[in-house]
Structures are given as structure tokens and as C-alpha cells.
Amino acid sequence: MMPNGAKAIVIGASAGAVQALSQILPRLPATYPLPVVIVVHVPADPSGLVALFASKCAIRVREPDDKEPIESACVYFAPPGYHMLVEDDRTIALSLDEPVLYSRPSIDVLFQSAADSYGEGLIGVMLTGANEDGAVGSAAIIDAGGTVLVEDPEHAFADTMPRAALARCPSALTLSLDAIADRLAQVGTI
Known part of the structure; x- marks a missing residue:
């Protein structure tokens, strides 16, 4: 069951992210009622994620600027080399603070800041990845x-990240990529 009061979605992924996100993001309509804020671990050079997904998706896809207001019907990818946070006024903040678990952008940083801003209105999605980034942030969302x-994790390209999130958050829902896509597509239509 998804919450009727959902206000935003945050997604974290690493190894295998493009394939996983390709099963989810194209299913979101151009009029999707929520913002989707995503951290993917990428090298510090331009990632091409925005161009790749903009060509596959009906929903708007962009790399945000610092202090940009978060809008519904938009996917925001963290720029390579920057932490991306959600401020209390629901704007994006970009930071060059130290890497977390060797990652900048960090999934934990995004998830924790978004949990502080959106509270019970936040949906977090942990996808494939080969480290434990996102487990602490997932717990913050639940809290x-x-x-x-x-x-x-049985079907993830890299199972470390999903397993770490489940270990920290026993109440999280474990779903296939198709089931995650179905649930996210239904948010706001209930």
C-alpha cells in the first residue's frame, strides 16, 4: 500500500542503475504529480544520464541548479561530483562536502535531507548497488x-545496496523492478 499523502520520491542506485531506472522512469507520465530526485553513483565527469533518460521519458528530466525549487512532474539527477540535498523550503542544494562511503553524490545525504523536509510524505526507493550507501538514509525515511x-536483492544487478537497506529497515517493502514501477506510476492516481 502506498501513502495517499505522498509528496516526493527519492531514488538511490549505483552499479546497474541505468538498466534498473530504464524499467521505472519511462513509465511515469508527463503529468506525474510528484518530483523524483535521484542519486546515481557516477564518475566525476559528465554522466549523460539526463540526455539518456530525457530521450526515454515523458516526464521532464534535468540536472538541477543550486537553490532550484523542486517541482512536480520532474526527475532531478544529482550532478556528478556534488551531493544533492533537499532544503526545508523544498529547493535543491548542491554541496562539495566530503564524500560519504566514498561517494559524492551520496544517497544517504539525499535521503536524510529529504526525510527531514518531506517526513511521512516521502517515498524512498533503493535500487541495485555495490556498497552500503543509502541504508542509513532509508532508515531516516522510515523514522x-x-x-x-x-x-x-535476489534479482538486482548488484545486491549489496538493497540488502544493506533491508537490514536497516525491516519494514521496507521488497519488490521487483516492475512492481516498483507499477507502484510509483499509481501514486497520485488513488
Whole structure:
């Protein structure tokens, strides 16, 4: 069951992210009622994620500027080399603070800041990845009253990240990529 009061979605992924996100993001309509804020671990050079997904998706896809207001019907990818945070006024903040678990952008940083801002209105999605970034942030979402969906580690390209999230968040929902896509597509239509 998804919360009727959902206000935003945050997604974290690493190894295997392009394939996983390709099963989810194209299913979101241009009029999707929520913002989707994503951290993917990428090298510090231009990633091409925005161009790749803009060509596949009906929903707007962009790399945000610092202090940019977060809008519904838009996917925001963290720029390579920057932490991306959600401020209390629901704007994007970009930071060059130290890497977390060797990653900048960090999934934990995004998830924790978004949990502080959106509370029970936040849906977190943990996808494939080969380290434990996102587990602490997923717990922060649960602690704030939000919902966490985790890709089934048995079918993930890299299972470390989903397993770490589930270990920290036993109440998270473990779902296939198709089931995650279905649930996210239904948010706002209930």
C-alpha cells in the first residue's frame, strides 16, 4: 500500500542503475504529480544520464541548479561530483562536502535531507548497488514516517545496496523492478 499523502520520491542506485531506472522512469507520465530526485553513483565527469533518460521519458528530466525549487512532474539527477540535498523550503542544494562511503553524490545525504523536509510524505526507493550507501538514509525515511521500497536483492544487478537497506529497515517493502514501477506510476492516481 502506498501513502495517499505522498509528496516526493527519492531514488538511490549505483552499479546497474541505468538498466534498473530504464524499467521505472519511462513509465511515469508527463503529468506525474510528484518530483523524483535521484542519486546515481557516477564518475566525476559528465554522466549523460539526463540526455539518456530525457530521450526515454515523458516526464521532464534535468540536472538541477543550486537553490532550484523542486517541482512536480520532474526527475532531478544529482550532478556528478556534488551531493544533492533537499532544503526545508523544498529547493535543491548542491554541496562539495566530503564524500560519504566514498561517494559524492551520496544517497544517504539525499535521503536524510529529504526525510527531514518531506517526513511521512516521502517515498524512498533503493535500487541495485555495490556498497552500503543509502541504508542509513532509508532508515531516516522510515523514522520520519515515510515509505521505503527496495529492489529485490535476489534479482538486482548488484545486491549489496538493497540488502544493506533491508537490514536497516525491516519494514521496507521488497519488490521487483516492475512492481516498483507499477507502484510509483499509481501514486497520485488513488
